[in-house]
Amino acid sequence: MLRKSLYFIMIVVLLFILLPVSAFAQNYYFTDTPGNINSPLNHLTDYLKAPGDSVTVVIDDGQEKTTYYYSFVSKGTDSNGDYVIANYNIDYGFDKDSGQKKIYVPYVPHKIGTITYTKKDVGQITEDMLSVKYVNDDVQILGYLEGLYTDVNVISIDKVNGVPIRQTQYWYFANFLPQSERKYLASRFIDGTAYEWPSIFYTINVNGKNIHPEQLGAMPYIKDGNTMIPYRALFELGFGLSEDQVVWNGSDQSVTVTRGNTVIKLQIGSTTAYINGKPYTMNVAPVIKLDRTYIPLRLVSEGLRYKVNWTPDPGERAGWGTVDISDN
Structure with a gap:
C-alpha cells in the first residue's frame, strides 16, 4: 500500500514538473512575406517567454519557402538588457542551419x-x-x-x-535670447567661430563647491573664448563676499568689488578693468544681457587672487565644460 502511495506521489510531482512545458507551452505558427518589417522574426521575445514555447515562421516569396523554427531554452539579463536563449533551426529548402542564439528583449519607452x-x-x-x-x-x-x-x-x-x-x-x-540674436549666434557657431548661448551646460565650482544654475539667476555663456557670468553669482555666491564688498553704481554702470587689499572696478561696455587703480585690458567688456550684468570670469577671479582652471567637455560638445576656481 505504501509503495503504491509513493508511486502515486511521484507521478503527481512529475506531472507538475512537466505541466509548464506541456499544458501551458505556446507553439506559434506564422506565414510571412519577405521584407515585412512587422514580421514575428523581428520580435520573437513576444512569444518565447517560457519553457516549451516555440515559434515557426514560414517565409514564402511565391517560388521558394524558408522555414524558421525557434524554441525557448532560458532567459537572463546582462549589461545590454534582458534576453532569451533559444535553439533555432532554419530550412532554406536547399540548405539547413541550426544552433543557439541570444535574443534581446526590445526596450519599450514609457x-x-x-x-x-x-x-x-x-x-x-x-x-x-x-x-x-x-x-x-x-x-x-x-x-x-x-x-x-x-x-x-x-x-x-x-x-x-x-x-x-x-x-x-x-x-x-x-531665459531665451531674442530670436534675431539666436539666429546670429547659430550662424556663427556653424563656422566654429563662437558659441554664445546662455548655457546651463557649464559646471562652475568654487573651492570644490558647485554654483548651481538656479542660484545664478541667469546662465553663463562663452564670448570670444571668455566665460561670462552674472557678477553677483560669482562674487557673492561663489566667493562669499558681502553686499558691502560688491557695489553697483548705476550712474556710470560700474561694479566695484573688494577682497582684502584688492579692489577691482569694471564698467559696462569698457574693456578696461582697474585693479588697485592700475588699468588692465580685457578681451571682452562687461555687458547687460537677460537683465543681468555679465563679467569675464577669469580676469576678475585671477585679479582677486583665485586660480582658474577650465576643463572642456570630454565629448567635445560645444557649450559644455567645467570651471574650477580655487584659492591660490
Whole structure:
C-alpha cells in the first residue's frame, strides 16, 4: 500500500514538473512575406517567454519557402538588457542551419511627461517625452530641454507637464535670447567661430563647491573664448563676499568689488578693468544681457587672487565644460 502511495506521489510531482512545458507551452505558427518589417522574426521575445514555447515562421516569396523554427531554452539579463536563449533551426529548402542564439528583449519607452514649446512658423507644440534605455528619467527630461534650448527654430519653452516653465525647477530654460540674436549666434557657431548661448551646460565650482544654475539667476555663456557670468553669482555666491564688498553704481554702470587689499572696478561696455587703480585690458567688456550684468570670469577671479582652471567637455560638445576656481 505504501509503495503504491509513493508511486502515486511521484507521478503527481512529475506531472507538475512537466505541466509548464506541456499544458501551458505556446507553439506559434506564422506565414510571412519577405521584407515585412512587422514580421514575428523581428520580435520573437513576444512569444518565447517560457519553457516549451516555440515559434515557426514560414517565409514564402511565391517560388521558394524558408522555414524558421525557434524554441525557448532560458532567459537572463546582462549589461545590454534582458534576453532569451533559444535553439533555432532554419530550412532554406536547399540548405539547413541550426544552433543557439541570444535574443534581446526590445526596450519599450514609457512616457515621462509632456513638454510645450513654441516653434518658428509652426506655433505652440505639445509633445510627449519618452524614456531612453539606461538613462534616468530626470536626466532625459533635461536632455529634451537642452535640445530645444539650442534649437535656433525654437522661440520659447513654455511648459513642462502642463505647468508654466518659470514655475518649475527648470525655470532657467525660459531665459531665451531674442530670436534675431539666436539666429546670429547659430550662424556663427556653424563656422566654429563662437558659441554664445546662455548655457546651463557649464559646471562652475568654487573651492570644490558647485554654483548651481538656479542660484545664478541667469546662465553663463562663452564670448570670444571668455566665460561670462552674472557678477553677483560669482562674487557673492561663489566667493562669499558681502553686499558691502560688491557695489553697483548705476550712474556710470560700474561694479566695484573688494577682497582684502584688492579692489577691482569694471564698467559696462569698457574693456578696461582697474585693479588697485592700475588699468588692465580685457578681451571682452562687461555687458547687460537677460537683465543681468555679465563679467569675464577669469580676469576678475585671477585679479582677486583665485586660480582658474577650465576643463572642456570630454565629448567635445560645444557649450559644455567645467570651471574650477580655487584659492591660490
